[in-house]
Amino acid sequence: xxxxxxxxxxxxxxxxxxxxxxxxxxxxxxxxxxxxxxxxxxxxxxxxxxxxxxxxxxxxxxxxxxxxxxxxxxxxxxxxxxxxxxxxxxxxxxxxxxxxxxxxxxxxxxxxxxxxxxxxxxxxxxxxxxxxxxxxxxxxxxxxxxxxxxxxxxxxxxxxxxxxxxxxxxxxxxxxxxxxxxxxxxxxxxxxxxxxxxxxxxxxxxxxxxxxxxxxxxxxxxxxxxxxxxxxxxxxxxxxxxxxxxxxxxxxxxxxxxxxxxxxxxxxxxxxxxxxxxxxxxxxxxxxxxxxxxxxxxxxxxxxxxxxxxxxxxxxxxxxxxxxxxxxxxxxx
Amino acid sequence: xxxxxxxxxxxxxxxxxxxxxxxxxxxxxxxxxxxxxxxxxxxxxxxxxxxxxxxxxxxxxxxxxxxxxxxxxxxxxxxxxxxxxxxxxxxxxxxxxxxxxxxxxxxxxxxxxxxxxxxxxxxxxxxxxxxxxxxxxxxxxxxxxxxxxxxxxxxxxxxxxxxxxxxxxxxxxxxxxxxxxxxxxxxxxxxxxxxxxxxxxxxxxxxxxxxxxxxxxxxxxxxxxxxxxxxxxxxxxxxxxxxxxxxxxxxxxxxxxxxxxxxxxxxxxxxxxxxxxxxxxxxxxxxxxxxxxxxxxxxxxxxxxxxxxxxxxxxxxxxxxxxxxxxxxxxxx
Numbered sequence: 073x074x075x076x077x078x079x080x081x082x083x084x085x086x087x088x089x090x091x092x093x094x095x096x097x098x099x100x101x102x103x104x105x106x107x108x109x110x111x112x113x114x115x116x117x118x119x120x121x122x123x124x125x126x127x128x129x130x131x132x133x134x135x136x137x138x139x140x141x142x143x144x145x146x147x148x149x150x151x152x153x154x155x156x157x158x159x160x161x162x163x164x165x166x167x168x169x170x171x172x173x174x175x176x177x178x179x180x181x182x183x184x185x186x187x188x189x190x191x192x193x194x195x196x197x198x199x200x201x202x203x204x205x206x207x208x209x210x211x212x213x214x215x216x217x218x219x220x221x222x223x224x225x226x227x228x229x230x231x232x233x234x235x236x237x238x239x240x241x242x243x244x245x246x247x248x249x250x251x252x253x254x255x256x257x258x259x260x261x262x263x264x265x266x267x268x269x270x271x272x273x274x275x276x277x278x279x280x281x282x283x284x285x286x287x288x289x290x291x292x293x294x295x296x297x298x299x300x301x302x303x304x305x306x307x308x309x310x311x312x313x314x315x316x317x318x319x320x321x322x323x324x325x326x327x328x329x330x331x332x333x334x335x336x337x338x339x340x341x342x343x344x345x346x347x348x349x350x351x352x353x354x355x356x357x358x359x360x361x362x363x364x365x366x367x368x369x370x371x372x373x374x375x376x377x378x379x380x381x382x383x384x385x386x387x388x389x390x391x392x393x394x395x396x397x398x399x400x401x402x403x404x405x
Numbered sequence: 406x407x408x409x410x411x412x413x414x415x416x417x418x419x420x421x422x423x424x425x426x427x428x429x430x431x432x433x434x435x436x437x438x439x440x441x442x443x444x445x446x447x448x449x450x451x452x453x454x455x456x457x458x459x460x461x462x463x464x465x466x467x468x469x470x471x472x473x474x475x476x477x478x479x480x481x482x483x484x485x486x487x488x489x490x491x492x493x494x495x496x497x498x499x500x501x502x503x504x505x506x507x508x509x510x511x512x513x514x515x516x517x518x519x520x521x522x523x524x525x526x527x528x529x530x531x532x533x534x535x536x537x538x539x540x541x542x543x544x545x546x547x548x549x550x551x552x553x554x555x556x557x558x559x560x561x562x563x564x565x566x567x568x569x570x571x572x573x574x575x576x577x578x579x580x581x582x583x584x585x586x587x588x589x590x591x592x593x594x595x596x597x598x599x600x601x602x603x604x605x606x607x608x609x610x611x612x613x614x615x616x617x618x619x620x621x622x623x624x625x626x627x628x629x630x631x632x633x634x635x636x637x638x639x640x641x642x643x644x645x646x647x648x649x650x651x652x653x654x655x656x657x658x659x660x661x662x663x664x665x666x667x668x669x670x671x672x673x674x675x676x677x678x679x680x681x682x683x684x685x686x687x688x689x690x691x692x693x694x695x696x697x698x699x700x701x702x703x704x705x706x707x708x709x710x711x712x713x714x715x716x717x718x719x720x721x722x723x724x725x726x727x728x729x730x731x732x733x734x735x736x737x738x
Binding site for chain 2 (some may be wrong): 357360373376
């Protein structure tokens with residue numbers, strides 16, 4: 073039962089976990105949970121049992137590290153000539169898979185650096201999504217909200233079109249707190265960016281709505297990835313390029329996933345997942361770390377940078393990284 | 406006007422500033438104020454203008470570093486064969502000074518690792534103490550309390566015996582808060598362990614009250630420091646050996662010093678002196694340190710140990726060091 077061709081875009085720098093995640097060593101390479109494997113390795117291991125192939129799309133800067141971490145005959149690595157956002161990265165893989173396996177093959181995109189605690193529930197959700205995809209819906213796995221978070225967009229489910237698969241009424245942006253609470257009361261689901269569909273549906277959607285993207289990806293559907301053709305592709309996220317416009321056309325479905333998902337969006341989320349009480353210490357060194365009298369604080373120690381942060385203000389790490397950029401301290405990024 | 410023979414016992418490990426202060430690199434070697442000089446160097450520089458000689462008494466472990474930091478023809482370095490507390494260390498120097506300069510020479514002991522912000526006021530206090538010493542009192546400089554601290558012992562001044570010099574009624578131990586407040590209302594002074602006296606008075610006092618110490622120090626009053634003789638000396642602090650019993654005999658005087666003194670007893674005191682607001686960062690590395698959302702916290706980073714501490718609990722560093730000892734982590738001490 074391996075009907076899926078999984079795609080894992082492994083790009084970005086994950087600035088919200090600086091100084092653990094760095095430009096040369098982004099979040100997906102980190103073993104944040106201390107499991108002895110990176111988030112990328114965990115993602116591949118989670119998908120291998122249900123996938124016929126896995127395609128990792130990454131930048132040339134990270135190609136060697138990806139290949140050092142992952143070696144399975146069913147995993148391919150595609151190298152982007154430059155970062156051009158998620159629609160180009162996912163599209164590159166889908167057009168090639170369509171070329172090789174035909175338009176009816178089922179493709180699905182999954183982030184390289186998220187955590188899923190309940191793998192059984194995850195597999196069940198993917199199988200539901202594959203049913204939705206087989207009925208020619210762009211099917212997303214919507215996460216059952218653990219709380220009325222303001223950090224994620226939401227999806228409104230409508231009528232059931234297959235067991236546990238619902239027509240998606242609309243995608244909505246990250247809400248204010250009171251709106252998030254209303255969404256949760258009304259059964260909305262978190263948009264975790266997991267999309268499953270027929271390869272042909274994605275190609276049709278792009279041909280209709282982003283013909284420049286479709287033409288460019290068609291040229292890139294086999295052989296070496298041509299940098300000149302790549303550089304003509306529009307920079308756009310798959311949510312805006314495909315998911316939202318197709319939802320407006322009634323061609324998107326959603327299936328709930330209650331699988332202990334987290335994007336580990338900041339050190340607060342990491343501390344929660346790690347079960348930290350009081351003070352979280354995250355270090356890449358063998359240094360002896362002692363804290364006295366602190367609570368809800370994270371200490372992140374690396375060779376060249378040390379961050380100590382009130383976990384209630386974990387989102388501010390982005391400002392720290394922005395400041396480093398603005399002041400030209402690129403060696404710390 | 407250099408009538409003083411200053412003595413600086415430079416021993417101890419200063420565990421309350423761990424991990425900055427270490428067994429091999431105690432507090433007096435540190436440049437805690439970022440002045441470009443260690444506390445020991447600052448102490449010597451403060452005393453040189455008013456001293457005929459300065460004798461530093463230190464352990465063999467620190468001899469080389471002391472000599473590397475201090476080079477002045479008027480400074481001598483005496484090496485203790487092993488640590489035997491402050492009476493032995495100071496006595497060793499005093500008996501040798503008495504041998505060389507006679508019993509009427511004025512000796513004074515000063516800690517190697519304290520801070521004094523107002524040097525002019527300090528010099529005035531030392532000169533007053535020398536007057537008291539010349540009148541054959543064991544004269545201590547009592548610090549005008551900045552607050553009703555419970556971290557110091559106090560001295561009760563009595564009748565004036567010379568300008569700004571008072572008979573010392575008694576020494577009292579570190580008090581509870583309410584008692585400290587009463588002491589401050591009644592004009593008590595902090596005992597900062599600075600003692601000035603005729604060399605002969607110290608010898609007479611020991612001969613009377615600690616004859617074993619007197620006999621041992623007499624044998625050590627010239628030539629190389631004999632380890633066998635040294636090891637017969639009682640382990641006792643000068644406060645208990647000399648100051649308290651002599652106070653009971655009415656032979657101790659005190660002169661107030663309002664000279665911005667601090668023993669930098671913990672990181673709270675260091676942060677206060679350094680004028681830190683919010684978060685104090687004390688590091689021996691070039692590491693980039695960022696803190697977010699913290700207040701009254703100190704971050705102390707060294708090569709092999711990192712401490713992050715709520716400044717309100719700065720006294721607990723001692724417990725951290727005790728724990729390291731108990732668990733056999735001597736390499737971190």
